Structures are given as structure tokens and as C-alpha cells.
Amino acid sequence: MSSTPLLAPTVHELGDIYSPDLADAQAARYARLASTFEATYGAKPDFMARAPGRVNIIGEHIDYCGFPVFPMAIAPDTLIAACTNGSSRIRLSNIDSAAYSPREFSVGDMFNIDATKHEWSNYFKCGYRGVLDHVSQHTGKGFDALLDGRVPAGSGLSSSAAFVCATQLAVQRIEDMSFSQVELASAAARAERHVGVNAGGMDQAVSIMGQQGTALFIEFHPALKVTPVSLPNANQPFVFVIANTLVVANKHLTAPTNYNLRVVETRIGALMLAKHLGIAEREACANADPLTFKVVMDEYFSSAETGGNEVQVWIERLETMLHEAKVTFSAHQQGYTYDEMAVALGVSSAELSDKIHESQFPVRAERFKILQRAQHAFSEALRVVKFRQICESGNTSDECFSALGSLMNQSQDSCRDLFECSCPELDELCDIARKAGSFGSRLTGAGWGGCSVHLVPANRVADVKRALTDQYYAVRFPGLSAEQLSDALFATTPGRGACYYTE
Numbered sequence: 001m002s003s004t005p006l007l008a009p010t011v012h013e014l015g016d017i018y019s020p021d022l023a024d025a026q027a028a029r030y031a032r033l034a035s036t037f038e039a040t041y042g043a044k045p046d047f048m049a050r051a052p053g054r055v056n057i058i059g060e061h062i063d064y065c066g067f068p069v070f071p072m073a074i075a076p077d078t079l080i081a082a083c084t085n086g087s088s089r090i091r092l093s094n095i096d097s098a099a100y101s102p103r104e105f106s107v108g109d110m111f112n113i114d115a116t117k118h119e120w121s122n123y124f125k126c127g128y129r130g131v132l133d134h135v136s137q138h139t140g141k142g143f144d145a146l147l148d149g150r151v152p153a154g155s156g157l158s159s160s161a162a163f164v165c166a167t168q169l170a171v172q173r174i175e176d177m178s179f180s181q182v183e184l185a186s187a188a189a190r191a192e193r194h195v196g197v198n199a200g201g202m203d204q205a206v207s208i209m210g211q212q213g214t215a216l217f218i219e220f221h222p223a224l225k226v227t228p229v230s231l232p233n234a235n236q237p238f239v240f241v242i243a244n245t246l247v248v249a250n251k252h253l254t255a256p257t258n259y260n261l262r263v264v265e266t267r268i269g270a271l272m273l274a275k276h277l278g279i280a281e282r283e284a285c286a287n288a289d290p291l292t293f294k295v296v297m298d299e300y301f302s303s304a305e306t307g308g309n310e311v312q313v314w315i316e317r318l319e320t321m322l323h324e325a326k327v328t329f330s331a332h333q334q335g336y337t338y339d340e341m342a343v344a345l346g347v348s349s350a351e352l353s354d355k356i357h358e359s360q361f362p363v364r365a366e367r368f369k370i371l372q373r374a375q376h377a378f379s380e381a382l383r384v385v386k387f388r389q390i391c392e393s394g395n396t397s398d399e400c401f402s403a404l405g406s407l408m409n410q411s412q413d414s415c416r417d418l419f420e421c422s423c424p425e426l427d428e429l430c431d432i433a434r435k436a437g438s439f440g441s442r443l444t445g446a447g448w449g450g451c452s453v454h455l456v457p458a459n460r461v462a463d464v465k466r467a468l469t470d471q472y473y474a475v476r477f478p479g480l481s482a483e484q485l486s487d488a489l490f491a492t493t494p495g496r497g498a499c500y501y502t503e
Helices: 020-041 107-111 121-134 159-174 181-195 202-209 259-276 293-300 310-332 338-345 349-355 370-391 398-417 424-436 458-476 482-488
Strands: 047-058 070-084 089-094 103-106 143-149 215-219 225-229 238-244 440-444 451-457 489-492 499-501
Touching (some): 020 047, 070 370, 121 159, 143 159, 159 181, 159 499, 202 215, 215 370, 238 424, 238 458, 238 482, 259 338, 259 349, 293 370, 398 424, 398 451, 424 451, 424 458, 451 458, 458 482, 458 489
Antiparallel strands (some): 089 103, 440 451
């Protein structure tokens, strides 16, 4: 097997990116982007960089715990047309100029990212900085860029990661660099943290490394590892229906009480669990920054035999850790105060704040629900591994898909009850879809709004979409146009990852 690192490919036919039913509409879109670029900047683009959004089939809020996830790339994507301009200026425009005003920067300004402001160009700056940081370079070439983003913002389909990843592709080509897909994904995950979101890396990895026709089993520790996994090839094909609540979940604005708070709760939980297990002073735990549940688990089993089936080893270890977490935190069912956590760890409140990098990722909470967050993290990782196990079992019966759907339903229950990242609209979409024929329904993405994902046999897709249209969208959003509805509710199969397009 070749050890040559995979690079982002260049394609010349839209049929190599999109399914036949989408190719015509995409051709018109690409043509419009090229003509608008020329009208805006007086020159044709040298290339277009494309990065897709993603849907996470199962494995929510555990990438930043170090645990594997199971996403796939989707057709909605971000395109950036670009060309050098021979100056030290970077000019950035958006095809939706009414919502996103043009911006212009000197190359020296591109490292100045004010995370306190929700500014659309910050994500472009993150992608630019991600590339140059990777090679310890502090200035680059001037260029012109025009963006067309079709991943709905705040939908849970990773619009921000698609934006950052597409930017990185554009910048590396402008700078005549060639990073591997792994390097690009890792750099993008680090870069997005400059806007103040403590992301784990799943979104960037699948956007860069997605593969047509397969989902990805993505591992993060001790190193990024991607394993393509095909869904069972049943007589009756199954697809995923995506349904957007149309409740915008702004991860940046709500981070201190939602996303970043959950990250901090799991990280403090890892510190406390390591101390309970007597391994906190071991080098692997003491030097980890951040310490995650996966690092704790690996160190706890560091002297154990690793032979046998890989998936079965995962299952046995995760079941043990789930038990240990319940033992460690069960005395605080209602959560811990900040001071109680500091006392449990034998540190001052200020030292704890430093350990979790609170100055960079501030959080707000009266009580930190460590037990519930740990229960979700370990049980959700178990569901991801079992999902992969079923997909690789060779079983193609309806019982197989019932089992996969059951895992998705359990995931939604855990997200709602233990991680508290669902919302009434997500719960309603899941209930409607299940009654109409979905085998499994759950939120996807950060939650608190955004999208849901549903495992549906192909012959029931119309029924599920009709039920969701009649019982949710027509009731809550009666003024939606046909185009808006098709953007909010669609069926998809796994798509390809980031690439360049040139004619």
C-alpha cells in the first residue's frame, strides 16, 4: 500500500463532484460564480476551491473528548473562486453581497482576528492563518476571492468548517504549497479556534477527507485516522433525510453557555476521572493539554493486552470507563460548583481556570454537570463503535437497519437528556419522522437548533418528507417558498470531500 500522503484533488467535471440530479443546477451556479468574479475584479478566476458541509450520522460532542465519530460529506458546500492580484492586498467578496459586504485587507492584517465580533470574514482569516501558521510564515501573496456558500449558517451542517477549509485550499494554491489532507484537516481545526470556538476536529476532517459513497470512522487520538465504512448494501437502499429546524444555532454567540461549556465540562471530568483512577500523575495524563476522556481511557488500559478484534476492544474499554465514570461522579447528581471541582482536584480556582484555558474560551454556569456529560461521552462513543461494527458485519437485513436506527434514537435521547443540547423543535422533527417511517432520527451538529438526520428506506423518503412538510414546516414556517423548503429538507447519500475545480 502506498505511503504517499493524499492531497486535495483537482477535478474538471462537475459530475465527479455531484450526483447526476444536481449537476445541471451546479453548472449554472459555477458559471455564475465565474462571471460575477470577472465582473467584480476584472479578471477570470484561476481556480475554484470547494469544501462540503457534513452530516454527522452518529457521535455527537465526542470528537473533542478524543473519541471516534461517524460523519459523511454532503452536497451543500462552499466555493471560493480566486486569483492572484500582484499586490499586497486581499479582496474578499460574497455572492450574497446584500448579507455579506465586501472586505479588503493588507496581507499583514490577516492575522488580526477579533473573536469578540461575529464577523463573516473572520472565518476567511482563520483559513488564511491556518495555512501560514502551519509553515511558520507570517505574510503571503495578495489575491482576490469570491465566495458562494450553500451550507446554511447555524444549521449544524458545518458551514464554518466548509468556509475555513475552502479558504485553506485557496490559500495553499495561491502560495504554491501542497499539504496533505491530514495536514489541511488538522490545520483547519486549529485555525477555527481563533474565532473562539473550542472545536474538536470532526467537521474539518470530513470536509477535507470525505469520500463518495462511504461514511468515515474518524479517530483523533493518538493521531488523526480515517477509516471509510460503507453502509450495508441492502436490497432496499437506505438514504439519510436532513431536516433543518430553521432554528439558528449560533455556536460562536452562545459558546459560553452551550458549546464551550460542554467542552469544559468534559475536560474537567477527564481531570477528575484521572485522579479517581490514580493515574493523574502519570506522564501521559499530567502532560496532556488538554486532558480528554480518550487519553484517560488509553492510559488506564496502557498495560492491558491489545490483541483481538479492534472494535471489540473499543467496546470492552468504553463499557468499563462508563462504569468508572458513574462511580466517580454519582455523588454529585445535580452537578458541581466551580469551587467544588477545584477542591476535588486539589487546586485553586485560578489554577483550574488556567488548566481549562478559560481566558481563551470563557464559560458561564452555576453548576457543572460532570456525571451527565461523562455518561453521554462514553455511551455515545460506544454507539459509534457499535454502529461501525454493524456496518461491517455483512448483515443486510431489515434487522440490521433497525439496529442502526435504534443506536441513532438512543443517541438523540442521550443528547436531549444527558448532554442537554437538543431543543423542542429537534425533538418534534425526530418524533414526526419516526412515525412516518424513519428507522432512526437524531440531531446532528452541535444541537440547540440546526439540523436533524434520519435513516430512511428509499421507498419511504417521500412519506417522511411529506410528514415533515405538513406537520412541521407548514405549521411553524407557513411562508416558506419551494426553494427554501428544498434547502431545509432533502435526502442525501455520502458525498466527496474538498477539491479544486478548473475547466
